[in-house]
Amino acid sequence: MSTERSAPVWVWLAGELDPVRAGEFFHTPGRGHFHYDDAYLAAKHPPLAPDMPVRPHSLPIHDGSGIFPIFQDAGPDAWGVHLLQRRLERPLDDFEALTLCPVDGVGNLALGEMTPERRRVLAMDQFLAIIEEIKAQGQAITDIQSQVLDAVENGTSLGGTKPKLTLVIEGVQYLAKFPARGDDPWLPHVESAMLKLARQCGVDACEGTLWHLPDGRNTALLTRRFDRVSVAGVPGGAGRIGFVSAHAILRLDKQARTRAQAEAGMRAFSTCGFNADSLRRSYVALADAMARWCGGQANHREARRELWRRIVFNALIRNTDDHARNHGLLCVNMAGKHWALSPAFDLVAPPLARELPTLSLAYLHVPRGRAIPVPRLVWAASRKDLLEAAERHYGYEAGEAREHLDDAAATVRTGWRRFLAAEGVPEAEIDRYRGTFSPLPGM
Ligand SMILES: Nc1ncnc2c1ncn2[C@@H]1O[C@H](COP(=O)(O)OP(=O)(O)O)[C@@H](O)[C@H]1O
Ligand SMILES: [Mg+2]
Secondary structure, eight states, rough: OOOOOOEEEEOTTTOOOSOEEEEEEEEEEEEEEEEHHHHHHHOOOSSSTTSOOSSOOOOOOTTTTSSSSHHHHHHHHHHHHHHHEEEEEEEEOOHHHHHHOOOSSSSEEEEEEOOHHHHOOOOOHHHHHHHHHHHTTOOOOOOOOHHHHOOTTTTTOSSSSEEEEEEETTEEEEEHHHOTTTTTTHHHHHHHHHHHHHTTTOOBBBOEEEEEOTTTSSSSEEETTTTEETTTEEEEEEEEEEEEEHHHHHTTTTTOOOHHHHHHHHHHHHSSOHHHHHHTTTTOOOOOOHHHHHHHHHHHHHHHHHHHHHHHHHHHHHHHOOOGGOOOEEEEETTTTTEEEEOOOOOOOTTOOSSOOBSSSSOOOEESSSSOOOOEEEEEEHHHHHHHHHHHSSSSOOHHHHHHHHHHHHHHHHHHHHHHHHOOOHHHHHHHTTTTTTTTTOO
């Protein structure tokens, strides 16, 4: 029989530099429950998430890994777990990783003992010192991953698979993201260009810049952390804002359903010819589910409209890495239970892309109806389906959707070469992106 383990859960409330204890999380594999502390209840602090109301009894979670998905968001993913296991010299399960990792994860929650080591964040000077040391030994940095990042003691709990860390530059926290071993060295340049191009296309994308490391050889993408804010008069930008991924909102941690559940789901959505789980992990489901998080119809509509602009942009740059961990909501007002889409991140245009763009989440669902004998769930991007989706799911009128799509397409068509060149991508390399930025079907 496996024994129950428990860990304190900490939350950074708005405007605070230090976290308060919200309660205790208890876990056995596949099952967990969370109990708010009496002091948290008495202080009338806000809930950690809309689906975790502040109550004097336990909140259970009986499925998936038994860990609340918003807790998982705060912990490391493949890259962070790799660093943590290397440092502790043993394999770790999800609960251990979450309670022992550095507490620089996305959002405003952390689990486990709050030690100074776990709270340590690397300053740019310290990072540069590591590089200097390697240079002093007469070595070139040919493998940033093992030569530099593995030397950063504390690692990071930011998600994703690419090598990355949190860096403090002049009191502001940044995410520094490096190409992985074997990756295209132009990846940071292209991602930086896409963040800028996205903003030109009306998408609220995060602020990114290309960073040339002082070894003269490597580059990384620096994005200002959107979940960190400065707190009056204190440098280090250590105030925090809540974050939840679309993966967590949609409960995609849950295993594929049983056959009976899948069939019930098919009937409910009147779908056939595709798995009902595809609808569960779709932009359509996310647009609906955001209603519980956004605090009111007007906010929900705004979030859905922004989501559609991101779908359009991902289609235009053939970003097929637009999975549910690459979308999320930020807590705009914790007490008011108002969440909104975080700035867009991880927008990557692939070189040599296929002509027909297919997104990784379906964005249009047309259920069976009197005039529609065969229901449709659509991943492949075309002008017609993007426009139909805009009206059906994302709060756009037909005319304004057409106008936005045509404007965004023209911005990409006329701007992509310039945006890549501005980041220093050489001509021959830019040519490899011709297919990537070719017009969508029907445009
Ligand atoms: N600017 C940012 N501020 C705060 N958190 C971010 C920012 N950009 C990304 N993140 C978080 O870090 C995670 C990893 O970043 P991402 O760019 O997706 O890396 P990867 O390419 O490895 O997937 C994201 O899933 C998101 O939770
Ligand atoms: Mg990612």
